[in-house]
Amino acid sequence: ATPTALMVGTGRGAQLGILIKGPEVLETTRKVDTIVLDKTGTVTTGKMTLLAVHTADGTDEDDVLRLAGALEHSSEHPIAQAVASGAAARIGTLPTPEGFANIAGLGVQGIVEGHAVLVGREKLLAEWAISLPVGLERAKAEAEAAGRTAIAVAWDGEARAVLEVADAVKETSPEAIKRLRALGLTPMLLTGDNKAVAEAVAAEVGIAPEHVIAEVMPQDKVDVVKRLQKEGRSVAMVGDGVNDAAALAQADLGLAMGTGTDAAIEAGDLTLVRGDLRVAADAIRLSRKTLGTIR
Ligand code: ADP
Numbered sequence: 001a002t003p004t005a006l007m008v009g010t011g012r013g014a015q016l017g018i019l020i021k022g023p024e025v026l027e028t029t030r031k032v033d034t035i036v037l038d039k040t041g042t043v044t045t046g047k048m049t050l051l052a053v054h055t056a057d058g059t060d061e062d063d064v065l066r067l068a069g070a071l072e073h074s075s076e077h078p079i080a081q082a083v084a085s086g087a088a089a090r091i092g093t094l095p096t097p098e099g100f101a102n103i104a105g106l107g108v109q110g111i112v113e114g115h116a117v118l119v120g121r122e123k124l125l126a127e128w129a130i131s132l133p134v135g136l137e138r139a140k141a142e143a144e145a146a147g148r149t150a151i152a153v154a155w156d157g158e159a160r161a162v163l164e165v166a167d168a169v170k171e172t173s174p175e176a177i178k179r180l181r182a183l184g185l186t187p188m189l190l191t192g193d194n195k196a197v198a199e200a201v202a203a204e205v206g207i208a209p210e211h212v213i214a215e216v217m218p219q220d221k222v223d224v225v226k227r228l229q230k231e232g233r234s235v236a237m238v239g240d241g242v243n244d245a246a247a248l249a250q251a252d253l254g255l256a257m258g259t260g261t262d263a264a265i266e267a268g269d270l271t272l273v274r275g276d277l278r279v280a281a282d283a284i285r286l287s288r289k290t291l292g293t294i295r
């Protein structure tokens, strides 16, 4: 937590696990009418698992797991952790990449066992003029229709596999969204993930499809918040700091998941210590109430 963080509403805020940056934050909680929720790690647990591997003709599944797993082992992204641990569980020790780069919102690239490997969105492969063969394209579409995230794997200029990863909605998220609505806020879902996946998650937690903003690059999340502000909305945003710290800072009220990164806690006005989205609603209600009694 930051040195400036202090408890709101004294005993009650402490019990709920809410940290607030300063008293000026309270005023903002009264104005916000829209709440933007980052998907991964906020509405969902962010703990993904590798569910399936679809290989292209002539590609060996173990090669996919070894090369993709090795690269993802170097990334902190929840998807990367799912791929790396899923691969290690199936094939054992992973090789060490000879080169590695993280491309925010797209995936990872690097050199493993002398191969130039890409793991990430189809868009990452497209940047290298690599397209998915029909079979993998179909596997990707089916995975996404089922609400799973499809990750493409390519090496040496050819698409080799599609990995299916899935992330569970937090048990508390549907109730949290109800509470936010009860406070008069419009919830919106923001994600870099695919539209089909985002809409499946939205349906599960009770967010309207027209309030889903998907396929947004990390650096563009801040622009989404700015656009909503230009439309006259007063925007609260909840995130875990993975690719959304700038948007949290731009929001009129930034709420950081305490289970997220230090960047989130730095950027946020409020920190939800336990990472429970229901507490976002409680924090806003309590802040409004505190303001009512102190002025
Ligand atoms: P969110 O907005 O849901 O928090 P991100 O902006 O972090 O998601 O990532 C957007 C998308 O980019 C992911 O759904 C995934 O398809 C892809 N991606 C990002 N990082 C990785 C990675 N390390 N490995 C594979 N895919 C990745």
Ligand code: MG
Binding pocket: 038, 039, 040, 041, 240, 241, 242, 243, 244
């Ligand atoms: Mg995120």
